[in-house]
Amino acid sequence: MQNFKWQIIYFTINERILFMKKIVAIDLDGTLLHSDCTISSYSKEVIAEAVKNGIMVVPTSGRSFRSIKNQVQDIEGVKYCICANGTLVGNIQTEELLHNCKIPQHLVYDIYKEVKERHGFIELYCDNDAYVEKDTAPIIYDTKMGKDFCDSMLSTDVIGLSYDLLLRRGTMRINKIHVAFPDPQELREFAAKTAENKNLMVTFPSEYNMEIFPSGCNKDVGIRILAEKYNIAHEDTVAIGDSDNDVAMIEYAHIGIAVANAMEVLKEKADYITKSNDEDGPAIVLKKILEK
Numbered sequence: 672m673q674n675f676k677w678q679i680i681y682f683t684i685n686e687r688i689l690f691m692k693k694i695v696a697i698d699l700d701g702t703l704l705h706s707d708c709t710i711s712s713y714s715k716e717v718i719a720e721a722v723k724n725g726i727m728v729v730p731t732s733g734r735s736f737r738s739i740k741n742q743v744q745d746i747e748g749v750k751y752c753i754c755a756n757g758t759l760v761g762n763i764q765t766e767e768l769l770h771n772c773k774i775p776q777h778l779v780y781d782i783y784k785e786v787k788e789r790h791g792f793i794e795l796y797c798d799n800d801a802y803v804e805k806d807t808a809p810i811i812y813d814t815k816m817g818k819d820f821c822d823s824m825l826s827t828d829v830i831g832l833s834y835d836l837l838l839r840r841g842t843m844r845i846n847k848i849h850v851a852f853p854d855p856q857e858l859r860e861f862a863a864k865t866a867e868n869k870n871l872m873v874t875f876p877s878e879y880n881m882e883i884f885p886s887g888c889n890k891d892v893g894i895r896i897l898a899e900k901y902n903i904a905h906e907d908t909v910a911i912g913d914s915d916n917d918v919a920m921i922e923y924a925h926i927g928i929a930v931a932n933a934m935e936v937l938k939e940k941a942d943y944i945t946k947s948n949d950e951d952g953p954a955i956v957l958k959k960i961l962e963k
Contacts, residue, residue, distance in 0.1 A: 693725065693907040695960070696753065696894050696920055697953045699732040699742060700820065700876065701913035702930050705949050708823035715746050717954040717961075722748030724961060729753055729897060731890050733847070733874075733882050733916055735801035736761045736768075738827040753893030755796045756874065756884050756916055758846035760893045766799060770896050772846060772888040775870055779845045780838045782865065782883060786850055789857065792880075794824075794849035795834065801849070802829045813853040814879040851880035874916035882916060890916070891923035909960075911945070911953045912937060928956055 697703045703710055718728050730743050731753040739752045740763050751769075753760050760770040779795070786793040792810040795802045801824075808830055811821045837843045852858040855878045862881050866873045872889065874882045894908055910917070910924035913933040921927030921940050929941035930952040938944060945952035 693901075693903045694727045694729060694894060694898060694909065695721070695957065696729045696731040696890065696908070696910045696924065698890075698912035698914070698917050699730055699734060699739065701932060702911055702917075702948050703730070703953050704742070706817075706819070708819045710742060710746075711951055711954075714951050714954040717951075717957050718749065719747045721957045721961060726957070726960065727751070727897065727901070727903075728957070729894070731757075731893060731910070731912075731920065733849070733876060734824070735796050735827065736766070736799040738801065738824065739763070740766075741827050751897055753890055753897075755847040756882055756888070757890040757893045757919075758796070758884050758888045759798070760896050761799070768798070769900070770893065771798065772885050772892075773844050774846065774848065774883070774885050776838075776841050776844070778868065778870065779843075779848065782848055782850075783834070783838055785861070789852070789861065791857070791861070792849075792851040794828065795843065795845050796847040796849070797843050797845055800829050801827070802831065802834065802843070804833055805830055806833075810853070811851055814851050815853075816851070816877055816879050846884065848883040849880065850883065853879070855879060874914075874918075876914050876916055890920035894920055894923060909956070911956060913948065 721728050729751050730739050732739055733756045736754045739754055743749050752763055758772040761768050792807055862873050870886050872884055872886050906925045908924045909926045910920040911928045912921055913930050917937055918940055927941045928943045928945055929938045930945055931947040945956050
């Protein structure tokens with residue numbers, strides 16, 4: 672079955688079923704971004720060409736609005752992004768938010784307190800930005816997620832003092848919580864405990880980090896919102912991703928595509944498999960669509 676998928680994507684992805692799709696949601700880390708956390712000039716050119724030809728290319732990521740905007744703002748025509756795993760949908764050009772889903776406040780503080788007690792890394796996503804405490808930020812480098820990823824993530828974060836008081840007062844209303852531990856076993860234990868709460872969803876971008884967000888909010892929700900806003904049919908949606916947090920949108924989209932470096936759980940759900948992120952897999956898909 673796996674070889675069959677490879678054959679389809681490489682040789683017949685320009686078949687009629689992919690003719691002029693109107694929304695193409697593309698994950699960033701591990702998908703559109705190369706391993707050094709950059710977007711190739713080739714991918715930028717192809718995305719700009721796709722937009723000019725009526726395709727809404729939507730960067731779709733667990734990253735904050737600010738971080739996504741920083742990555743794609745020089746690609747002409749990219750208007751919307753789906754942020755923080757679908758808890759936010761924003762206009763990159765105006766910074767208007769079309770969708771903003773929050774975690775119940777008391778749950779945020781409980782998670783924050785326990786991660787701090789375990790000496791883990793915690794990043795809080797609030798509206799357009801992500802926040803990290805000054806004493807917590809260095810912990811992310813103790814994981815094995817790679818310096819390029821850590822540098823890229825922290826480069827757009829608001830790094831400040833303790834948020835303990837702000838959280839207890841309810842001053843910060845949080846969309847998503849990003850947690851990481853140097854020890855994968857500790858991450859799994861904490862994740863299992865967190866997932867017991869039915870008001871929360873947990874996904875794993877890697878074995879060293881996890882994302883926590885409100886139940887019912889996911890990347891597929893962002894696609895639905897944009898499709899409804901622009902009267903785009905479900906059959907005109909495509910999603911491309913690489914990890915656990917892309918499963919919902921891959922399953923929802925009319926056509927779900929995994930990059931070659933994707934987690935097995937995503938490859939099993941995908942309709943097709945394209946080349947890896949470092950081989951510009953998403954751009955290859957867009958190019959095939961444009962050829963029709």
